[in-house]
Amino acid sequence: MALAAAGRVLLQAGSRLGRREVVDGARRFANKRVEVEADEAAGIAVMKLKNPPVNSLSLEFLTEFLISLEKLENNKNFRGVILTSERPGVFSAGLDLMEMYGRNPAHYAEYWRAVQELWLRLYLSNMILVCAINGTSPAGGCLMALTCDHRIMADNPKYTIGLNESQLGIVAPFWFKDNFVNTVGYRTAEHALQLGLLFPPAEALKLGIVDEVVPEDQVHSKAQSVMAQWMAIPDHSRQLTKNMMRKAMADNLIKQREADIQNFVSFISRDSIQKSLHTYLEKLKQKKG
Numbered sequence: 001m002a003l004a005a006a007g008r009v010l011l012q013a014g015s016r017l018g019r020r021e022v023v024d025g026a027r028r029f030a031n032k033r034v035e036v037e038a039d040e041a042a043g044i045a046v047m048k049l050k051n052p053p054v055n056s057l058s059l060e061f062l063t064e065f066l067i068s069l070e071k072l073e074n075n076k077n078f079r080g081v082i083l084t085s086e087r088p089g090v091f092s093a094g095l096d097l098m099e100m101y102g103r104n105p106a107h108y109a110e111y112w113r114a115v116q117e118l119w120l121r122l123y124l125s126n127m128i129l130v131c132a133i134n135g136t137s138p139a140g141g142c143l144m145a146l147t148c149d150h151r152i153m154a155d156n157p158k159y160t161i162g163l164n165e166s167q168l169g170i171v172a173p174f175w176f177k178d179n180f181v182n183t184v185g186y187r188t189a190e191h192a193l194q195l196g197l198l199f200p201p202a203e204a205l206k207l208g209i210v211d212e213v214v215p216e217d218q219v220h221s222k223a224q225s226v227m228a229q230w231m232a233i234p235d236h237s238r239q240l241t242k243n244m245m246r247k248a249m250a251d252n253l254i255k256q257r258e259a260d261i262q263n264f265v266s267f268i269s270r271d272s273i274q275k276s277l278h279t280y281l282e283k284l285k286q287k288k289g
């Protein structure tokens with residue numbers, strides 16, 4: 001219920017967004033920050049994250065992404081989605097630090113609800129989600145990938161993936177941790193989360209963070225062929241199996257959703273945490289200069 005209600009709010013918020021065109025028989029609809037190439041006949045859509053410069057998960061991005069996803073979910077012809085970045089090199093820089101720094105408690109609460117919604121919608125999606133990770137993917141970017149049914153990463157040692165929150169002086173919430181533990185196992189997760197490790201593709205593959213590593217120019221074609229394999233499985237049995245595997249973990253967040261928001265707001269509002277974020281943002285700036 002709570003999930004549906006929050007989704008409706010987001011849908012209303014974005015009802016004025018969006019443009020459509022038809023290209024090569026595939027429908028393309030786009031808002032500012034998400035581009036969707038939707039091939040209704042094939043039942044597959046490619047969702048490209050397009051929030052320059054680094055695809056950070058800002059509140060506006062989250063709103064637009066959720067609206068696009070909901071459009072696909074509501075059209076029963078779509079069975080699979082490939083998630084990728086419009087900007088090769090960066091899949092997503094994770095949560096938008098500017099949404100968590102120097103804002104007021106009401107803003108933090110609104111932002112966190114949208115982050116929860118993103119995770120719940122992706123994690124519980126009935127569609128097949130294949131992630132084509134064509135760039136670096138720290139923290140919230142990694143979480144998005146972890147919600148998918150299959151992850152393919154470009155074989156470029158410059159790209160990394162992982163949950164690096166502790167390096168920023170913040171803590172991955174329990175549902176990030178649960179999703180990670182269920183993917184890589186307890187010991188690997190404990191080690192990687194405490195150190196805030198980011199892994200290049202070969203190591204990410206070894207640990208099971210991603211399922212395949214392929215040459216950079218083959219990420220998209222590989223995603224298409226993996227999708228074809230998954231689509232050969234009857235939807236009802238795949239969906240029931242997915243739900244059986246995932247429902248308990250999602251329910252755990254749903255039942256603690258308001259408390260999780262309050263925890264986030266009080267944690268992120270602390271002076272010490274704001275200071276850590278400030279230091280990290282300064283480091284990012286210095287790296288440039």
Ligand SMILES: CCCC/C=C\CC(=O)SCCNC(=O)CCNC(=O)[C@H](O)C(C)(C)COP(=O)(O)OP(=O)(O)OC[C@H]1O[C@@H](n2cnc3c(N)ncnc32)[C@H](O)[C@@H]1OP(=O)(O)O
Pocket residue numbers: 053054056090092093094095096097098136138139140141164165168170171172173264267268281284285287288
């Ligand atoms: C209780 C709290 C729980 C929170 C849970 C989850 C937390 C997160 O997801 S926190 C986000 C963690 N993300 C990161 O640590 C990534 C930080 N960014 C980078 O390492 C690099 O930007 C990246 C490797 C992704 C890309 O490198 P470049 O292509 O070289 O770009 P720049 O570093 O020059 O960045 C360009 C521009 O973008 C700003 N930026 C980068 N990341 C973010 C972000 N996550 N949020 C907001 N803004 C971000 C960066 O500061 C630059 O800004 P300008 O200096 O104004 O150009």
